[in-house]
Amino acid sequence: MRRLVSFLFVSILLCGCYNRGPITPxxxxxxxxxxxxxxxxxxxxxxxxxxxxVTGDSLVVVEQQPEDMSVPDVVTFELQSIGEELKKxxxxxxxxxxxxVADIKTVPTDTIDSVWVKVARxxxxxxxxxxxxxxxxxxxxxxxxxxxDYFSDKHLLVFMAFCVLTGAAYGLRRLMRKGCKIxxxxxxxxxxxxxxxxxxxxxxxxxxSIQLFAPETWRHFYYHPSxxxxxxxxWLGVFISSVWALIxxxxxxxxxxxxxxxxxxxxxxxxxxxxxxxVIYVVFSITTLYYVGYPLLIAYFYFAxxxxxx
Numbered sequence: 001m002r003r004l005v006s007f008l009f010v011s012i013l014l015c016g017c018y019n020r021g022p023i024t025p026x027x028x029x030x031x032x033x034x035x036x037x038x039x040x041x042x043x044x045x046x047x048x049x050x051x052x053x054v055t056g057d058s059l060v061v062v063e064q065q066p067e068d069m070s071v072p073d074v075v076t077f078e079l080q081s082i083g084e085e086l087k088k089x090x091x092x093x094x095x096x097x098x099x100x101v102a103d104i105k106t107v108p109t110d111t112i113d114s115v116w117v118k119v120a121r122x123x124x125x126x127x128x129x130x131x132x133x134x135x136x137x138x139x140x141x142x143x144x145x146x147x148x149d150y151f152s153d154k155h156l157l158v159f160m161a162f163c164v165l166t167g168a169a170y171g172l173r174r175l176m177r178k179g180c181k182i183x184x185x186x187x188x189x190x191x192x193x194x195x196x197x198x199x200x201x202x203x204x205x206x207x208x209s210i211q212l213f214a215p216e217t218w219r220h221f222y223y224h225p226s227x228x229x230x231x232x233x234x235w236l237g238v239f240i241s242s243v244w245a246l247i248x249x250x251x252x253x254x255x256x257x258x259x260x261x262x263x264x265x266x267x268x269x270x271x272x273x274x275x276x277x278x279v280i281y282v283v284f285s286i287t288t289l290y291y292v293g294y295p296l297l298i299a300y301f302y303f304a305x306x307x308x309x310x
Contacts, residue, residue: 056137061127
């Protein structure tokens, strides 16, 4: 009898300690609309109640329901969206206005874009727009996403690359003529500047690699950014960790340079270091997209370590 009582007591304790995990609704209890919303979220990375900010010059939406629009209506809307014709029931949303996704519908008969999104600026201002038209003129209402959107612009990246390479080449040449200390060429006896350059090169290669080999992972991060590396997939977590490491290592580098050089020389050295880092980021982020960045990174590690002075 005592054994039976002891067995029951231990069983109750074990059952009480067992953690079933968070209680989630049974998938069989979800409505068809909820299941469609979950399916849309997994492929498009946003759903109802998601917040956007208009980044284009304007975004034109129509009040008419997409399923009620005939083929001429759709064509008229497309013409209006590029400024060739105005529609009476259209609403124009301006740059920097905030909108929220109110509804999403799929119209299989629409040959232009089957996905229609209803966005609302407020309770009285809302309308429908094709998803492709919407996403080309909005950005997630998050500063990290907008930062990514800004620096992912190809035209800006090419222009920035040209300016950085031209300015850095001119500036470094002048510094070398004056005999100033420059990382890799006339360096100081410190590991910090070289390590910072290597860290930037590695981060740039990793950044482009994620975009190249895991575009959907990067797209999901774009819609749901986080600076917590432990809340992200492995490679994204490594990249965000490298960003934090860059910030910390940059502060350590500035402090070390100011302790090793007089104030004037330290400022000149840091200016040259910033120019070199900018060139490294542009070169490795672009060349990695064409697979050239990987052997280039190995060669750069060899060059930087060989030129290191301690």
